[in-house]
Amino acid sequence: MEPISALALLAASPFVGSFLGTLILRLPADRPVVGGRSQCDACGERLGVRDLVPLLSWATARGRCRHCGTALSPFYPAIELAAVAVAAWCLAIFPPELLWPSALLGWTLLALAEIDRRHFWLPDRLVLPLIAFGLVVRGWQGSEPLITGSIGAAAGYLSLSLIDWTYRRLRGRPGLGQGDAKLFAAAGAWSGWAGLPEILLIGAFASILLAFLRTGGRGVPSADTAVPFGPGLAVGTWLVWSFGPVFISA
Ligand SMILES: [Zn+2]
Numbered sequence: 001m002e003p004i005s006a007l008a009l010l011a012a013s014p015f016v017g018s019f020l021g022t023l024i025l026r027l028p029a030d031r032p033v034v035g036g037r038s039q040c041d042a043c044g045e046r047l048g049v050r051d052l053v054p055l056l057s058w059a060t061a062r063g064r065c066r067h068c069g070t071a072l073s074p075f076y077p078a079i080e081l082a083a084v085a086v087a088a089w090c091l092a093i094f095p096p097e098l099l100w101p102s103a104l105l106g107w108t109l110l111a112l113a114e115i116d117r118r119h120f121w122l123p124d125r126l127v128l129p130l131i132a133f134g135l136v137v138r139g140w141q142g143s144e145p146l147i148t149g150s151i152g153a154a155a156g157y158l159s160l161s162l163i164d165w166t167y168r169r170l171r172g173r174p175g176l177g178q179g180d181a182k183l184f185a186a187a188g189a190w191s192g193w194a195g196l197p198e199i200l201l202i203g204a205f206a207s208i209l210l211a212f213l214r215t216g217g218r219g220v221p222s223a224d225t226a227v228p229f230g231p232g233l234a235v236g237t238w239l240v241w242s243f244g245p246v247f248i249s250a
Helices: 002-026 056-060 075-093 096-119 124-141 143-171 178-191 193-214 230-243
Strands: none
Touching: 002 075, 002 096, 056 075, 075 096, 075 230, 096 124, 096 178, 096 230, 124 143, 124 178, 143 178, 143 193, 178 193, 178 230, 193 230
């Protein structure tokens, strides 16, 4: 049973990646996410089955539309590869019973991080189910994990909301968003409250790194450099879910 489950996860992952790509492009544009890609953006030619096989289509067509030859964005193969990487990571780290829940967490975090990086937006439609699913997974592990996860969800939401409120009072403009507070709630639901300090720390470091990348190497980012916090929080959540708190233990 276990090898079958592992194989199924690996086999499904590029298709999940393809779906995540559609989600990332269509959710912010408020377009329906069901129904795959239908046509080439350049020439409008309808895409057939062989144009939509994750990774393989890209590789065999050398990244170009089969009809008009326009170079296609590497976005889809990149996100498909990332989804495969999440699955491989899960196979390496997690016991069989946590394989699929962990992969679903990783894939959702991947979509959230990319949407937030592009649009400074963490959609409720992804974040809120992630909170609920985290509590279900912990409840399934026992009553104590469920309690520490519930405390984590509440503490995550309240702490970032408080930081946001304080920042607004001091600076007169929003720093973090409600989406960040909800994502931190999801982080707490999955990791338990004890994981929150480390997730915040990793999130802060990752965001500083992202700020440097955004300046394109042209100097030091200022306090006004706009950086989404979601990607950092996603990285922190993923690492602490994978390894538990390493640096800070309660
Ligand atoms: Zn074309």
